[in-house]
Amino acid sequence: MPSAPPFRAPSGTHDVLPPESARWQALVGRFAALAGQAGYGLVVNPVFEDLGVFQRVGEGTDVVRKEMYAFEDRGGRPLALRPEGTASVVRAYVQHRPTTPWKVWYAAPSFRYERPQAGRYRQHHQLGVEVLGSVDADVDVEVVVLAAELFGALGVRRVTLALNSMGDDACRPGYVALLGAFLDERTDQLCAEHRQRAGEQPLRVLDCKRTECREATAGAPRMLDHLCTACDAHFRRVRDGLDALGIGYQLESRLVRGFDYYTRTTFEFAATALEGAQNAIGGGGRYDGLVEELGGPPTPGIGFGIGIERLLLACDAEGALRLPEATVDVWVVDAVGGAAARDLSWSLRRAGVAADRAFDERSLRAQMKLADRSGARLAVIVGADEQASGTVSLRQLRGNDGAQELVARDRVVARVRELLA
């Protein structure tokens, strides 16, 4: 007698069950194929890391300052569930020092303690790639195009790409000083939060969506106008590459993104078919200082993350990724106790035929209903007569007027294969 269940998935988490889980499989499978085809290997990282790994990477960011699942294990070690994928991959790079360029992809959960809503979860899942060890602008292009290709392969068309460059150590400090001076003169025009924090995070103010900040920064200096020669050339090559490959984008000088580690190229994909505010389906950028930050040798890097849940919502909104219902080829109906179903189903499966059966000695009628609903094309039926004569009845369930034939038990697999061919 069911009553209110004592437990449910924690707030902001969710179960993925069949048939929805098949879409996950398909999505990850497509991505794995695309990444593999481009020379990326799978990386699997721990779901928690030393707390310091993430603190080092984003001490000025909301994600790290107020959204982390941080805890101590029984040995008193400070740990945290990963809030994003890049830090773990970079930590693994520093630890193992693979030869470069190191091109990897992952599909893994991330954890952020936020107020849940549609498309925003406390445990969500990301597909991502990282490339470590190359400053080549063509890597930036490869990474961005890879994400775009995934959307295309899935049939998600209504996607916009925002592109920006954050500069590097040579030009960013000067720009930030310029921006800081600009903001200092109009602190009182900013929103409440940034009136306090504009000094420490001037770039954040550009990203603020509040109208006060928007208006106050309308005439602010743009990073893109202050790139040094090297960053400007790099950015130009990135844009040329995207143009050559037919990937459209919009320059977005306000695109700052949520992590401190970005340098040069940053980008964000939004699904415009999504109604809600949570329409960013992927984003990333270059992080040429991050490996050193985590104790490795100077090594440039770039990567992106794509939110699986949001991407699936975008698929829904566009009617993409509609999968046919999963079916087996054959359903084994056994009215004589179950042993025949047990043996025949495995004979078929061992021969590569997808087969299923009922349990619990259901009535013949009930088993036939299940056979029908399963979508199987054939029913293998064993009743008392077949049992006695060492045969089975093979019935066609899809069309052919339910044509039925009697087949010797040792010829079942061969005949089934013929009929399915």
Next chain:
RNA sequence: GUGGCCGUAGCUCAGUCAGGUUAGAGCGCCGCGUUGUGGUCGCGGAUGUCGGGGGUUCGAAUCCCCUCGGUCACCCCA
């Protein structure tokens, strides 16, 4: 973390505003019509502590408070 809305069978929902006999529908599920045959059709059946807890009342799905969950916006981002 802040604010608005919502929470009735497995699913989608009616009933809540004006508290009152055993809480309903459709779909799905199970069984039977056919003790050896599915799809259609017909008949029958099961399942709800009306999210949870407390309160008001003779009486609460319905009113009040708290809480949990969802959702929308802010914020942030995938």
